[in-house]
Amino acid sequence: MFAGAYGESYRGAMEILVKMGEYSSAERMVPISWADLTTFSGRWGGHGDSPDNDLYHFLRDFEDLSLKENTKFKCPMTIVDMSKDQQRNERMKKLGAKLVAPAGASSPHDLFPWPLFGQHASPGATNGTTFFNSMLGVRANSEGPIGVHMAALTGRTPEYGYHLDKNRRGKVLVEVKTKLKNYIDWAVLGFYISRKLSTHYWDVPVLTGIEPQTITSDDVMSLCASMNHPGSITHFLIEGISPEAPTIAEAFHGKRPKEKFSVGVEEMKKIYDLYAPSGNKPDIVTVRFPLTVERLYEVARLVEGKKIHKDVSFAVNLTVYARMVAERFGLRKILESAGILLGDRQGQVMWNGKIIDPWVDARREGIKTMITDSLKDCNGARNQDIEVALLPSLEKIIKTAINGRIEV
């Protein structure tokens, strides 16, 4: 492929992968079982003056070349269903991509298919990559859309980082010394660790002190999401949960940790304080971490028969499965009767009668305060110079939306 014997698209892709391999001191390429471009299929669309325009066209040029040469993705490939761009859907199908639904685009809740233990893969979503590495024992780096597209095309990726045994072992021991009461607490724990290790994220943290029987899949997904905000922890281990960490000794491959720290009540409070609300009137309230079925029922219970305050915009995101349950069992009606917007895709809220994405539009739309359950929002929307505050429970978030007053 590198020599061009199979066409220019494979050669171009392999040239990029080889450069990455040389830079990361990889000794060879490894075949991958799956690649996912779900997270870059038009969040901002690559249209008009969108800042992702150039990347969008860079990948489109690769697609054009592949179509011209009739080359296909050499491994199973998933991409978000761009129902507004049927032409692109058809193009991707011709290239051999499978299509998936858009909700949960940057979370592991809805991704399909899942790679398996020990397989090399190229996941697209940042937190999905962390989930696959840490919870399933898949071998993957967080590379972004260029690396994923080239890996999907060639079916190979350079063997560096978390594809190698030596880099998957634990390096830092993290003692969890506090009881975590809900998924937001789990996000705060991940955020604290991620921040602490942000300049050396490759030093794999191993979490101890967590009772395996008490953690849920929602908690784990929340933890994986925040491990990438504000740092970039692509792989971590939990003693007794992660397949590569049945014991501390196995997690560290029998070696001693190079660093140790603990997370208790004080450390958790530091993060909550960092994003504590300063005012009392919210403009937008959002439950941004996609609602799973469990949380969908919880939100419905909290809002049934009530109304969201007239001056507050309240939006939730649903996983594909939760959306189906909401439709089928009448929960959608409860949420919409209360005045909640069920966004079509991650990140949407209603503002002044139109649907916007606060990460992009908050500043120009004059939004001042946003209340969220997501530390990713705290990181992302603060870039818009607005106040984004984290509340510690779903109950407080919903009370805030109903009363029009921030509940602390």
Added chain:
Amino acid sequence: MEENIILKSKHKGIGGIAEGEALVTQNALSYIFDVGGVWHDPISAEITNKIEMPDWYGKDLADKIIIFPTGRGGIFSTALIMGLAKKGLGPKAMVNVKTHPVYAYASIVLNIPTIDELDKNPCEIIETGDWVKVDAEKGIIEITKKKNQ
């Protein structure tokens, strides 16, 4: 007069040669979470994240040799570096302790000179305002301290 300082990488870098004024931080950088200038009109590479990037708050990364330990969270940084670079607002070169793969792939396709795994920590040796020449092909950087300029 003191001689220039040379740091050597374990391997070849990405891209060619670039030189310019250094902008140094001890914090990991995220284009998606820190460079809010991409949403401004006109677009810029201005840092707007007070919480995670207090030392670079208000600074513009365009045309600078940026020295930072590594990248952090969010694969969309690729899109934003590319969007800025195509408008002439990208960094002149990147020097890291260890380059995050998201940034490495962006540098490869944009041909931004990028180098990491140097024999000393560049974030400790280089100060903002120093003159830095990055020769990615040879895998070295040459630093002229600002007091010697």
